[in-house]
């Protein structure tokens with residue numbers, strides 16, 4: 001049979017759940033997250049998305065086939081066209097201008113996560129890089145779906161973060177997530193147990209760095 005993407009999440013269940021169900025996510029779903037925490041997260045996420053756009057560009061560079069190149073482009077479009085465009089409008093609504101975004105200092109959690117992914121992708125092969133990128137694309141799609149299934153989640157005008165959930169539950173984002181899972185399933189079906197163990201380490205590390213990113217938002221850590 002071979003491995004699937006779901007085997008990666010099954011290999012580190014505690015960290016995967018800690019990421020998907022983090023307090024930041026719960027408070028965002030309930031509409032109770034403090035404005036300052038959300039604003040801090042939003043600003044750092046702008047820097048994060050720029051570096052992840054670069055990481056998908058690295059994936060394009062490392063792509064040996066047209067199908068691989070197209071998949072890297074899909075990931076880059078999800079970041080640059082879907083997320084970053086909405087993100088800049090969203091920041092404006094939350095009182096953060098594009099000039100402020102351009103001059104932001106990077107928080108340690110942003111530095112650690114983005115450079116980890118770029119370093120893993122530079123040192124490793126295309127599959128290493130896609131696995132390092134997957135908690136980002138697949139995780140946020142899963143978070144939107146998880147939030148929608150929770151009784152505490154409020155949707156609509158009484159949740160100030162409703163537009164954030166809407167972005168990640170959108171058909172466009174969910175399709176980008178499904179395409180990434182399909183690409184990974186195909187590649188993972190061919191790897192040996194030893195190679196899968198290496199990929200699990202990368203996936204687990206990237207998931208831990210996602211947890212730190214949420215915590216950075218809650219703590220407003222610089």
Ligand SMILES: Cc1ncc(CN)c(N)n1
Pocket residue numbers: 045048049083135136137140210213
């Ligand atoms: C930290 C982080 N991780 C994931 C995503 C979803 N692309 C994001 N916007 N920010």
